[in-house]
Amino acid sequence: MRNADAVVVGAGPNGLVAALALxxxxxxxxxxxxxxxxxxxxRTAELTVAGFRHDICSAVxxxxxxxxxxxxxxxxxxxxxxxxxxxxxxxxxxxxxVVCVGSSVDxxxxxxxxxxxxxxxxxxxxVRDVDKILPAFLGSMRTVPAHPLVAGEFGLRGLSSARRxxxxxxTEEARALVAGTAxxxxxxxxxxxxxxxxxxxxALAHRFGWPVVEGGSAAIVDALVAELTSLGAHIETGRLVxxxxxxxPAGTVVLDVTPRQxxxxxxxxxxxxxxxxxxxxxxxxxxxxxxxxxxxxxPWDAEGCREAVTVHVGGTxxxxxxGEADVxxxxxxxxxxxxxxxxxxxxxxRAPAGRHTLWAYCHVPNGSDVDMTExxxxxxxxxxxxxxxxxxxxxxxxAVDEEERNPSYVxxxxxxxxxxxxxxxxxxxxRWNPYRTALKGVYLCSAATPPGGxxxxxxxxxxxxxxxxxxxxxxxxxxxP
Ligand SMILES: Cc1cc2nc3c(=O)[nH]c(=O)nc-3n(C[C@H](O)[C@H](O)[C@H](O)COP(=O)(O)OP(=O)(O)OC[C@H]3O[C@@H](n4cnc5c(N)ncnc54)[C@H](O)[C@@H]3O)c2cc1C
Numbered sequence: 001m002r003n004a005d006a007v008v009v010g011a012g013p014n015g016l017v018a019a020l021a022l023x024x025x026x027x028x029x030x031x032x033x034x035x036x037x038x039x040x041x042x043r044t045a046e047l048t049v050a051g052f053r054h055d056i057c058s059a060v061x062x063x064x065x066x067x068x069x070x071x072x073x074x075x076x077x078x079x080x081x082x083x084x085x086x087x088x089x090x091x092x093x094x095x096x097x098v099v100c101v102g103s104s105v106d107x108x109x110x111x112x113x114x115x116x117x118x119x120x121x122x123x124x125x126x127v128r129d130v131d132k133i134l135p136a137f138l139g140s141m142r143t144v145p146a147h148p149l150v151a152g153e154f155g156l157r158g159l160s161s162a163r164r165x166x167x168x169x170x171t172e173e174a175r176a177l178v179a180g181t182a183x184x185x186x187x188x189x190x191x192x193x194x195x196x197x198x199x200x201x202x203a204l205a206h207r208f209g210w211p212v213v214e215g216g217s218a219a220i221v222d223a224l225v226a227e228l229t230s231l232g233a234h235i236e237t238g239r240l241v242x243x244x245x246x247x248x249p250a251g252t253v254v255l256d257v258t259p260r261q262x263x264x265x266x267x268x269x270x271x272x273x274x275x276x277x278x279x280x281x282x283x284x285x286x287x288x289x290x291x292x293x294x295x296x297x298x299p300w301d302a303e304g305c306r307e308a309v310t311v312h313v314g315g316t317x318x319x320x321x322x323g324e325a326d327v328x329x330x331x332x333x334x335x336x337x338x339x340x341x342x343x344x345x346x347x348x349x350r351a352p353a354g355r356h357t358l359w360a361y362c363h364v365p366n367g368s369d370v371d372m373t374e375x376x377x378x379x380x381x382x383x384x385x386x387x388x389x390x391x392x393x394x395x396x397x398x399a400v401d402e403e404e405r406n407p408s409y410v411x412x413x414x415x416x417x418x419x420x421x422x423x424x425x426x427x428x429x430x431r432w433n434p435y436r437t438a439l440k441g442v443y444l445c446s447a448a449t450p451p452g453g454x455x456x457x458x459x460x461x462x463x464x465x466x467x468x469x470x471x472x473x474x475x476x477x478x479x480x481p
Pocket of ligand 1: 011056060242445
């Protein structure tokens, strides 16, 4: 390879977005990726049976539509088509009951009976203001938001727990809806900030929908790679970088890795005090993921689940709260909360005609090697009797496997760090600029930096802006935080 101006380690969505911002500013950029292909948590492959394409990690992309990092990347010109189901997510309950969230707040409110008015009271203002809230939520958490009152009110309400929010509702349906969205956080549902997730994710469902990418999430990465290579950037795959001293000389080094990996890669070069703060960084629970090739659509009891791409499987608020508390206490729940997606509801390109793919994961203690397939299938069978009869093939990845597949998922933590109050605000360490490290010219751009997990590219954009600022350029189009 040539001597590049900037080296990016890790070709996940954040690494690629960082590389693109640097290349657009005129820097010669080289990217090193440990896996055999770029994409990190945004890839698609035939994991089970030939002809069945599964998203290896990310599948549902509401943040893509909202993210400033993708605003000037013409994904559609590269063939990326977002397919949005009429029901963003559904949550089945025993006895064929279900709560479904589509675009209309009024429709959901009408389906919730005595909780209808309370639902509209919470979500109508949130949906109205979500465009004002998102820039603050997707930013570095270090700047004054453009709409401080709206963002501040959202932040203050979100400080409370999901349980507190659920206590504002009477019906099992409304309370379950809160649990299903809150559990995305991997926090106990009694934890502060677990109330942010139902508010934000439900507002996103109403405002943008929860789309999948036609043919699979890898198309997003293909688009980023095409943009990058058109600007002369190089991507070398199959190259695991173990130490910063392995890298060729470059003024700027951007790492799509988490604090633990930075510590290992920097070795003795890391200033002691900064090293201690990195070592205190906390990882959250891991996931056990299963992909299935199915002979047909999932035979859900509740009709509404058949229209949704995302289904929150786990029963009532109390059941999900118990399961997530177990996970956070180091136990494997018997009846796990499962985050399920069935892309074939809107996408015929994932499987042979009439067949379906199914993707699901459940939370497990960090570093777990327990295979949860059996327990997850029992949960699916509970709400979709006959599910097991449709299975043509499956592939399971435990939390340990997740880390083996991607070193940035430490202990299987797919969010690159726990969503604790401290780490939501000061992620990864308490520094004015969260993307700079204590090593000159070295930046972090992974989901361990603000705003955290998800395919939105904002960690990458934040790191690139900081690097360009230090090079005397504000080329990424917005002031550095
Ligand atoms: C099962 C699962 C489901 C998910 N579902 C969703 C979803 O539906 N929607 C959503 O928005 N998000 C989802 N996510 C989260 C999303 O995938 C991540 O938040 C996102 O990919 C983070 O991007 P990143 O660039 O920070 O890191 P990653 O995507 O993790 O990429 C990091 C890259 O760096 C490489 N790397 C790490 N260390 C080194 C090294 N030392 N040398 C060379 N290369 C290295 C890795 O191989 C990897 O390719 C999911 C994740 C998983 C695992």
